[in-house]
Amino acid sequence: MAAGTLDSWMSAGCSGPAKKRKSGTAHDDPLPTKRAKPDTKPKPQESTPATKSKPEPTPLNATPTLALKEETGDIFAAPPNTLLIHACNTDGSWSGGIAQAFQSRYPSAFQKYAEHCHEIGGAKLVGTAQLIPPQSGDSSKHFVGCLFTSRHYGRRKDPPAKILAATGVAMEELLKQVKGFNAGVGEGERVGEVRICRINSGLFRVPWGKTTAVLEGLGVGGEDVRVVKVVSPPEEEE
Numbered sequence: 119m120a121a122g123t124l125d126s127w128m129s130a131g132c133s134g135p136a137k138k139r140k141s142g143t144a145h146d147d148p149l150p151t152k153r154a155k156p157d158t159k160p161k162p163q164e165s166t167p168a169t170k171s172k173p174e175p176t177p178l179n180a181t182p183t184l185a186l187k188e189e190t191g192d193i194f195a196a197p198p199n200t201l202l203i204h205a206c207n208t209d210g211s212w213s214g215g216i217a218q219a220f221q222s223r224y225p226s227a228f229q230k231y232a233e234h235c236h237e238i239g240g241a242k243l244v245g246t247a248q249l250i251p252p253q254s255g256d257s258s259k260h261f262v263g264c265l266f267t268s269r270h271y272g273r274r275k276d277p278p279a280k281i282l283a284a285t286g287v288a289m290e291e292l293l294k295q296v297k298g299f300n301a302g303v304g305e306g307e308r309v310g311e312v313r314i315c316r317i318n319s320g321l322f323r324v325p326w327g328k329t330t331a332v333l334e335g336l337g338v339g340g341e342d343v344r345v346v347k348v349v350s351p352p353e354e355e356e
């Protein structure tokens with residue numbers, strides 16, 4: 119299922135949500151199905167009846183998109199219930215880059231991730247996400263969000279276009295998982311702040327600006343999460 123979703127997302131140009139794109143990009147939406155209702159109301163002060171051929175302007179904020187707020191600091195120095203997001207391979211390895219730091223801080227979350235990879239594994243996981251709630255054995259009460267953006271790691275990592283396509287659908291899925299999780303627990307247990315590192319830009323070698331464009335193109339109209347903090351160490355400041 120994930121592969122089909124990913125393929126359709128890629129064929130849509132890898133620059134925003136594929137299936138659920140609403141009215142954010144007017145130029146490639148020639149059939150405004152949402153406005154299919156016949157307009158029976160008389161239009162006051164319509165001077166030229168021939169205005170039908172004129173495209174209706176897309177209302178501002180019709181589809182809110184994900185906002186990224188860049189900050190410098192330590193992503194892990196976060197309040198309880200913060201969700202920390204990073205990019206993962208599907209091989210069950212957090213052995214390099216920031217993933218290694220996740221493994222040492224959240225060994226129980228790592229176990230959940232590794233089990234998930236071994237149970238499902240392979241191509242089926244690419245373009246999906248895993249929300250891991252705080253685990254009692256871990257050092258901080260943080261959620262870990264895994265975006266499966268490449269099947270493998272190292273020299274066998276996926277090419278950038280595929281990683282970017284997987285990133286969009288994986289993030290959409292993660293936001294849905296957050297909404298589902300929040301709906302089932304009390305206020306004190308819900309996901310609070312959401313943080314992400316500059317995913318894909320290190321070992322996966324995808325320029326951060328390309329990932330930013332994908333994430334900022336995601337529609338978040340129905341989601342609990344609309345803002346994500348991008349927290350980077352000082353040496354990455356631009």
Ligand SMILES: Nc1ncnc2c1ncn2[C@@H]1O[C@H](COP(=O)(O)OP(=O)(O)OC[C@H]2O[C@H](OP(=O)(O)O)[C@H](O)[C@@H]2O)[C@@H](O)[C@H]1O
Nearest residue numbers: 205207211213214215216217271316317318319320321322
């Ligand atoms: N300790 C630290 N504290 C704070 N920020 C740190 C940091 N270390 C690195 N960063 C920054 O965090 C961003 C992402 O860079 P990364 O290279 O981590 O990840 P990526 O998303 O490109 O690639 C994912 C694959 O890397 C991993 O390692 P393995 O393949 O398992 O070996 C995974 O498992 C995946 O497979 C960049 O801004 C880094 O500067």
